[in-house]
Amino acid sequence: MENVPDRPAESSRPADTRGQADREFVGGLARGLAVIECFGTDAPELTLTEVAARTGLTPATARRALLTLEALGYVRQNRRRFVLRSKVLRLGAAYLSSMNLKDLVQPQLQALNARFGDASSLTVLEGNDVVYLAHAAMEKRERRLRQSVGSRLPAHAASTGHVLLAHLPDPARAAYLAQAPFPSFTANTPTDAATLQALCDATRANGHALVRDVIEYGVLALAVPIRDAAGRVFAAINCSADSMRTRDEEMLATRLPALRAAANEIGEALARFPALAHSTGI
Amino acid sequence: MENVPDRPAESSRPADTRGQADREFVGGLARGLAVIECFGTDAPELTLTEVAARTGLTPATARRALLTLEALGYVRQNRRRFVLRSKVLRLGAAYLSSMNLKDLVQPQLQALNARFGDASSLTVLEGNDVVYLAHAAMEKRERRLRQSVGSRLPAHAASTGHVLLAHLPDPARAAYLAQAPFPSFTANTPTDAATLQALCDATRANGHALVRDVIEYGVLALAVPIRDAAGRVFAAINCSADSMRTRDEEMLATRLPALRAAANEIGEALARFPALAHSTGI
DNA sequence: GAAATTATTTTCGCAAAGCAAAAAAATCAA
DNA sequence: TTGATTTTTTTGCTTTGCGAAAATAATTTC
Known part of the structure; x- marks a missing residue:
């Protein structure tokens, strides 16, 4: 990819x-x-x-x-x-500041964070990784894995990665999957092409990706796509909670509507500042 | 500078x-x-x-x-x-990941954050700015100003900036001050060369910098230097609290000893990974 | 629409930067 | 120390890339 x-x-x-x-x-x-x-x-x-x-x-x-x-x-x-x-x-700062993320998406992520207590972030796909462009988290939990703007996670092991891979054009996804198997981080990490393809299909059908204990034990994350005016997916946002305390159904019932609403608002806000949408894609 | x-x-x-x-x-x-x-x-x-x-x-x-x-x-x-x-x-990530900050300094900052509830960060001087290389914060406060790794603040308006400017070699500081006046953000922002020089002198004498409502109303921050094995200052860490709820004396009494201890530990840890210390300087 | 303006792409001679390989320095072995 | 090895710097020659200006294309103005 x-x-x-x-x-x-x-x-x-x-x-x-x-x-x-x-x-x-x-x-x-x-x-x-x-x-x-x-x-x-x-x-x-x-x-x-x-x-x-x-x-x-x-x-x-x-x-x-x-x-x-x-x-x-x-x-x-x-x-x-x-x-x-x-x-x-400065080179990365030139990119981040040119995307107007602070004003347009940070407030949405913080609202999600405040409402559910989850860490919430916006990522885009870059190579085989998702890159965090904005992030809101209560950092009181002593979590091992700590993300910040500019940090990366392998796409196959991230909820937003599944969303972004799912909406890749077929040839691009095929090129990505051709690199399988991917490294495993927990027993739940999808590593082979068939599994990832199935997850992508499900993600596209559902409109969301829910991953449990995939990058690290204890992390349950739910991601939805962000679309530009033409409906093209160019970013994804997610919430991530403690997988011990939250069941899948609860995660979907509580977070999904709010995530979708936030994704819509971010999509609309970024439609007026199309630099980010323009910067991604094939 | x-x-x-x-x-x-x-x-x-x-x-x-x-x-x-x-x-x-x-x-x-x-x-x-x-x-x-x-x-x-x-x-x-x-x-x-x-x-x-x-x-x-x-x-x-x-x-x-x-x-x-x-x-x-x-x-x-x-x-x-x-x-x-x-x-x-990727270009900035090459720098950040090469500095081993996650392992060596993040734990210290988080301990400070957990103990006092303050946001805590490590910065270095880059041009006229301080750059955040590591950051720990409870983001529940709806603070306007939100820092993250890689973000910048003008040195004249930051506690860590005062520390780092104070320990600059004289000619470098003179070159910096020659650019005065600097922009003002609040009524407390030091903008002229004489004021900044006096603040630097005081900072060097005290071994710390305490700034109140300088970059933004409501922020009280205390910073101390981090030294390499040779005693050279190459970074600074700080705590920042709510200026409404905390008096100067309280800030110094409670945070200063912990900050100094953390600065020592970070300095020693980085002495074994001298890339960061080597990357800064004249 | 045509003309004027502005923006982008191409062309060309000369300067800069590439490689390969040799020379010089530094490091390591004994 | 001396000699062997590795790393860094220099050199000669070729290719690449720069700037100025011309040519083309796109916008704007009337």
Whole structure:
């Protein structure tokens, strides 16, 4: 389900680069972004050689990218190790602030949170993950899993993921499912293509997705789609409660009408600020 | 206080570009990042011409950058408007996940939150802003201002901002203060250089910063520095309470010892994962 | 609708950035 | 220390990408 065109930013064999050398493609930009993304939890500090290995760039090229990023303040070099700096958060902030989420969706999520005590969030699909764009939660529960804006969850293990996968165009969903099996987090995590396809079908038929103990034991979540003016699903919102204290029927009876109402209102609000809807899709 | 070297990513006069043309600087990368950052709340969707105007790039160059970003999935073109896509959040996520904050600092902040009911957060300085890297809050209060990871506040109007500015090297602080006056949010917001300098001096002398109704009426916040092994301040944590219900003395008496203890523990924890400390600084 | 205006795309010569490989530095072994 | 290995930086040459301006396309104005 990669929504990225086949334009490998990095290529182990530089000869490949020729083929995609449109007149309109800035290789240096693609390479630099790959360098930023190659940092991660497992790699907070990387040497030039490590960056080159992870990105498939030659050392000379990786070095140019790192020195450029350093000159711009996105990277810092300490001895021979490179580290990302907080300035990279500006890049994500440019996206989040451009979506007007604070004004348009945060109030709806907070109302759900206040009414039911559930954590409530809005997510979109990005690659194989759902990304949290807005979130409201009472954080008094000592829950292990704690989401915040910008964080990700694998789509196959999230209620909103099921909703978003269900409304993907068939070829895109097929491409996603072709990557099965997916990692399992609990005994309830759907991991194979057939199960996920069935869940998607059910989700489309029901208009909602209810998942219990799928990403983590103790989490019961209910999600519904958000549609743009043309009826296309581009985001999903959910509520998540304690699976020990809440039965499925109760969850549906109490939360579903409120979630649907909130989804409608958010859909209408975002119709007047279509940036988010425009930013998603095939 | 810009921590960015004088390397204008965009230059209205292309002739300038020569001077900075090190052999090791990838202009295309700098230009592409400038294109991403030129989107914002006021500009969720931009045309090619608007991007060119905002970045100072020529239309031809802006177009190459936008088409590259589109091919990579960071940007989407709808009709003639360009929009950022959620993939740009990967760039910030690379930073956040590389800092191991979830494991090392989140528990401390949650303990503070649980004990006092205050919102508690860890921030670093980035340009003129403090950036939230971790946050714990009971979101039941219907507070207008709601922070989350990655969000920003102007340093002159934040408790952690005062702490971080106070421990800046003198020339960096002078460069920051030279930008005064700063915008005012309440009658209590310090806006001029002299006032801010005095607040910094007091903060350094006290080892903490207490601000009341500075960013917003109703917010009372107390911040303390976090130091690395060498004693250098690279981050700050704070608690923020309801300014109506809490007097200054009470805030100091109850929160300060706990904040200092948490700051010490975080400092020690991060000494073993020095990526964050290394990522900040001059 | 036609004309004027504005926006986007293409073209082209020159400068910049890519790769491969060699040279230099740094690190590691003994 | 010295010598072997790895990592980083430099170099020569080629390809890519930039800016200015021309050409095309889209909007707006009348």
